[in-house]
Amino acid sequence: MKGLLLAVGIFSVIAMLVGWLFGPSAAIIAVATLALLLLWRHELQLARLKVWAEQPLGTPVPLATGSWSKAFMALHRRARQATAQREALQEMGERFRMVAEALPEGVLILDRGHQIEWMNPRAEVLLGLDRQRDVGMPVTHLVREPEFISFVERQLETGDSSVPLTVRPLRSPGHVLHIRGVPFSAGSTLLLVEDLTQLERLETVRRDFVANVSHEMRTPLTVVQGFLETARDSIGDTQQPMLPEEIMTFLDMALDHAHRMQRLIEDLLTLSTLETDAPPQEEVVDVNALLALVAEETQALSSGRHELVLENQGPATLLGSSRELHSAFSNLASNAIRYTQAGGRIALRWNRQNAGGAVFKVIDSGIGIESKHIPRLTERFYRIDRGRSRESGGTGLGLAIVKHVLERHQATLIIESKLGNGSSFAAVFPAQRVGS
């Protein structure tokens, strides 16, 4: 407004001056020329504004003079605000994209025609898809599981997200996927895919474990109960009284089974402590003393039926829990006794390795193991010959305990054996656990 008043003032003064000097026609020409000049200047500013508006977002607003300068400055401020907002939105969008990409669940966005609009890398892995190739394709053409196809169709037709789908894909046997659909923006659906394979495996292991423990407990308990009932009934039975020796035999057998149950409970408690305990104590264990103790116990278990040798290569120490290491070493040694015929040879060997580690090895000349069983021996209750394991006082948990103890000490168990030709069980300790 001020600019306009100024221009009118200047125009009037110039018109009066030119009119007074050269007459009224010259005044009119002068005013028209000035008006044209003013118009041309405005046109110029407008043209610059137009050129600026066609530039990419973020281009600085051009400089201007006069009243245009204020308008351009205001525009400049607005443009800066808009750029900042746009960048903030872009950053937020990018963060959301990164979160969706990093999710442990597979995420797919489908449009109303089942076509994939977007998916994260986990969805590619779980459903066997490829982002580069498959975005834009109908998911029902790519994942050919009949249950999955009807689930997606139902999902898009009804929008009902209450019933998830659990599917075992034919292309990856043993895997279990849990899929949920969530209605997204108009007509689109979000598919969330979760891998339940590990969870299902754990559940199966837990179920089997409970069934195994119950079974292991029930058998000796039934036997003890049976023997005790027979012995009690025979006391009042005047017709067929039991001889004291017979009662003794029954009681001995009952005691045997009670001991077995006790061993089982002890092993179960050891295992559960190993699983739930904090890392093992870091004691400096004297390997010489430990080996001497294990050898003495093994000798007692053998009662002279085997030839036992201790091959100890010099003094050394192990860093860890002496209780756990003792339990692992004596389990390996007692297995050697229990699975080696009378007259067989058993060696307990301690060897230092060049790289600074060390190996405790139990070598026997016993019954040996068929190679197909070797990978499963450390599973709880896995036994090659159930009868033989029981007869020799086994619980089926010894090697599971060994494996846990060794894992807790960053050691590994290496089993080598041939059926009928003896076995060797080696516990290999890393250098950081071994001292001199």
Ligand code: ADP
């Ligand atoms: P168990 O109490 O039955 O001995 P373990 O977990 O100690 O349980 O061992 C699992 C199985 O591994 C045993 O039942 C046995 O079949 C086999 N096994 C373990 N040690 C030996 C060995 N030294 N020689 C032959 N078989 C063995």
